[in-house]
Amino acid sequence: MIYINQVLQSVKDSKRIRIIEIEESYVYIVNIDSNTSMPKKELYSSLVMDIEQKECLIIADPFARAVAEDELSEVQIQKRDADWEIIQTYCLEHMNSLLKKNGREIQIKEIAEALNVTPTKVKKLLSRYWQRGMNKNAMLPDYANSGGRGKTKTLRDDKVGRPRRVTVNGEYRSGINITDEVKTQFEHAINKYYRKTNNYSLKDVYHFILRDFYSDRYKENGKVQYRIWESNRIPSYHQFYYWFKKLEDPKKDIEFRKSAKEYELKHRPILSNSKVETNGPGTRFQVDATIADIYLVSSFDVNLIFGRPVIYAIVDVYSRIVTGIYVGLEGPSWLGAMMALDNMVANKVEFCKEYDIDITEEQWPTHHLPEIIIADRGEFEGYAVEGLINNLNIKIENTTAYRGDLKGIVERKFRTINGKVKQKAPGAIQKEYRERGDRDYRLDATLNLKEFTALILTMVLHHNNKIIDKYPMEKEMIAESVIPTPINLWNWGIQNRKGRLRTVDRNIFRLNVLPRGKATISRAGIIFENLPYGSKRAIEEQWYAKLKNKSIDIVYDPRHVDKIYIPNDNGTDFESCILLESSQQYKMDFLEEVIFLHQLRKELEEEERSKQVQFMINTDTMMDQIIKAAEQKKKNAIHQPTSKKEKLAAIRENKANEKQMNREKEKFDLSPSITEQDAEIIDFTSKKKSEEQPEKKSSSSLMEKLKQKRDEKYGKNK
Template sequence: MIYINQVLQYTVDSKRIRVIEIYDSCVYIVDIDAISSMPKKELYSNLLTEVQQGELLIISDPFAKGVIDSELTNQQIQKREEGWSIIQQYCFPHLKTLFQKKGREQKIKEIAEESGTSPTKIKKLLSRYWQRGMNKNAMIPDYINSGGRGKEKTLTKEKVGRPRRVTVSGEYQTGINITEEVKLQFEHAINKYYRKINNYSLNDVYHFILRDFYSDRYKENGKMKYRVWEANRIPSYHQFYYWFKKLEDPKKDIQFRKSAKEYELKYRPLLSNSKSETNGPGTRFQIDATIADIYLVSSLDRNRIIGRPVIYAVMDVYSRIITGLYVGLEGPSWLGAMMALDNMVADKVEFCKQYNIDIEEEQWPTHHLPEIIIADRGEFEGYSVENLINNLNIIIENTTAYRGDLKGIVERKFRTLNGKVKQKAPGAIQKEYRERGDRDYRLDATLNLKEFTAVIITLVLHHNHKIIEKYPMEKEMIADNIVPTPINLWNWGIKNRKGRLRTVDRNILRLNVLPREKATISRAGIKFKNLLYGSRQAIEEQWYIKLKNRSIEIVYDPRNVEKIYIPHDYGIDFETCTLLEPSQQYKSDFLEEIIFQQQLRNELEEIERSNQVQLTINTDTMLEDIINKAKKKKKQSQHQPRSKREKLASIRDNKAIEKELHRQLEQFDLESELVDQKGSVIDFATKGKIEEDTPKKSSSRLMDKLRKKRDEEFEKDK
């Protein structure tokens, strides 16, 4: 039910309204917080529906307070009497007309003329009357706590519950009872403020309740202000907390305050374990990746930091043994996952030997395919998953988004590996946020990718022989005196549970899972990642000459660029391509490092490109300067005109003369310094020096030709 003089508050914008009249299935309301508010017409059924749906809350009348005349000033009493007299004498007879929008302005003007006041004052008095409780004390000017008791709901008994301990003037404050309306206010505030990503505390929410429902609103310097009511008119924090615990929904609170993903990841009940879904080794493998907490250096130049590597691990759920491993700079991605799957079926003795680690097969005996692989959606959706399913009969179970806990076994192992790396290796991340003045741990990077891989292999070998804490042991294991280490559980499971282990030729697996790309065929060879390869088939079929196929699909291993593979016969066989001599220098490098070097080269060329532009501009300027000077000299030397025919006819003779002239200028003279000195003649009879007054004249063929040419030109000019 909705009553006259009842105060309601909207949940969306906290707007407060008062019901001033109900008739003819209509309700007339005013905004009690506006400076001036005239009645607005609403359907009773609409308003009731909003109340029932929780869009409108029933709240206490903020103006319902007893006012003692002795506490008022003479001016306040005088203003109250004057305003009440105008309302009672001139407005009451016309209230039905004033409720209606049509004709209201005209009626207000008539009342103003009749009462001898202005229309603005009549509007102000009517607004105050309707907003503040429709009683005589509503006319008290600028008295925000004015208003009568109206029809506020009263309890049939005194406040229930424990009395408050705080006293005012020696008396206990009684407070209020928590009615259904108050509970609704609590629930509204919890949904609006507490169950939000803002993460407001309960104390904050309690303050919001007081602000929205138990305070007076007024404006000061154009800004809204709030004055909380007295303690005996508001619920206490303890009352709010008590009902909050009653209304509490932990699952909903976590999902709204944090996220549904975080609830599933960190807070959902754990009523089972991963092992319960397996019946032996090879039933389920989990695969996941993590970025290692360490910075590495380039194998080409240890002064260059290349960033943090990615570790991919494949782990058997039943035994907890690590069955596959990949450490590189690729990922987390499909490519990195494929590298780990390739290592999963590899001979671990040979794998460790590549990193100068010698082991026996018993130390790491895994080289099998599982029945099921649990992986992330992003890495195992699409790509070559169909090949795994159709050709190798492996079931791929993708975890739901942000549910890393579904691969909890391998996730925990990553935390252990990163912890060991931080303890031992230089360049490891020691803390997430460095303070001012702290040394940058990235500058301590020392290990390259190959050395760090050897470190991870060592830790994996240690894990395979380490006792697993809280492993759900079976009765038969205890009877057989099995210590729960991954190696022991693996071997015991194969013997007693059989499991679902299968083997496959590694080359066939590679054809199905290794990344595929296009290589270009040119006269220099098969070009892939700027590396050149050759193959027997390409030579026999003369690919390099015919160039019929400009590109061809190849399969490659980023960890071994010495070979790439061309699949054929519908994936049953393949053609091996090996590095040609120009690219042999890269045969022992990882593809990531080769790409890094190529990027470095491109960066250096890009940096130098601006200098090259400047050099080209300067060169062009110098060329233009030389040419312009030559043009100027030619123009100055053309005193006597010559025909075009004469110029062309003398080219051969001019060339011969110029050649002879340059031969004289370009000849080597090893005694040039002695020739430059002034010569003297010695008389052997007197042994005295004979001074030469004039230098000896000499002639040459060149000078003769020059004189002859000069004479010919002179004769022609005559």
């Protein structure tokens, strides 16, 4: 239900309206925040729906006050009474016409003429009347400075609840009751301000409530300003906090203020554990990577600091034993994960011996395949995992992004490793941000990659024999006095539980974890990434003699482009292909470097191609100019009266003549050439040069004969 004189506030834009009349299925409203506001017609049902859907909130009337007459000045009373008389005498009897848009302007103009004022003056009076409550005190000139600020007012209803203990000017302020409308305002503010990523505090939200619902709005220098009401007309912070706790939804608050991932990661109820999903060793392995909190130096020069290594670890969920480890510079990527998987099936005695650590088979007995691998989405979503799934029957379970808690066992192991590294190793990161004057811990780097790997292996061996706190022990384990260390749990699980452990040949495993690609068989060889390869089998079966190019599946190690491998159909062995002589320059490069060089070449050629087009256009233009000049010269030449037959018959002779003339131009003269000049004849009597000059002698009698023969042919001597 809605009522006349009720005030509503829009949730979308905080616009406040007053209902001034209800007429059958329509209502008339005015905007109480505008300077002047004429009535607007709205559907009754539409307004009710907005309230039910909480798009509009019912708020306290900002102009409802108890004003004592003795607190008003004579000017205020006189002004109020005069304006009220105008409303009573001239406006109320025409209210039906003034509510409707059609004819309103005419009616206002008639009232203005009767009062001898402008229509704008009448509009302002009507707006004040409608906006401020449609009563006599609505015509007071300025509510902001009236009403006896600081004095106790007589309210209609007494406030319920605990009396306030703080006094203002020696008197208690009663405050307001928290009605359903006020609760709705609280809920709206909590959803709008508190449950946002801005992370506003409850105090901030309370201030927003006062600003939006319990303040006067006015403009100053063209900007909207807010004046909070007296304390006896607003809810207190303690009231808001009390109802906030009643409306509180911790799950929703964290999801909206932080994120759903944050809630799932740090605040969700923990009612289970990882071991519940396993029935023995090898059921589930968790794999993850982290960047170690330490800086290392080069093994070639201890003065060269090269950065932080990557650690990949694989842990059995049931026993918590580390089944695979990789410390290196690959990753986090598939290459790093591939190295950890390769170590998972490796013999750990031989592996530790590479780092001068002697162990027995019983100290680290893992070299098996699991049933399921739990990993991040990045590395284990590519094409390379198909070999694990299809050929080795290993299921891959990818966790969602930013949910490290789903691999809690291996994540916890990383925290332990990094904690120990910070305590012991030089060059470890000591704190996130260094202060001025602090020594740079990177300068303390001492360990190289091999030494750091040995350090990690020492910690792994310690972990495998360390008691696991809060491990969910089974009754049978307790009865058999099993100490919950990873080694004991692994061995007990193999003997007493089903488990899913399997073994595999290491080369076959590598064949399945190496990245896969497509190569093309052509006459130039087996082409992969523009590099030609050859193999014994290809020559024997005459692959290169085929007329059509053929695509073939291969596996490759991007760190070693010297070889690629063609898996055989049975999946148990492979054919090795060697890089051909023409591309031996790339033998020591990584595949990424080779691809980069080829791309760079294409880019350079593409840049040059546009210049080549311009060169071709310029060349065509010059050729056209030369041809046109020759055509014009031929057109302007004097044509001899010879027949076509005579012209064609003279080609051989003309060529001989032309060749002889070219020889004269093209001949080499290695001795210095002295240019002979004709002597000048001077008349000593007149001191002038004689105009008579001797005839030039031909430098070649043969040329003279050729010219003579040519003149005879064309009839010049006749």
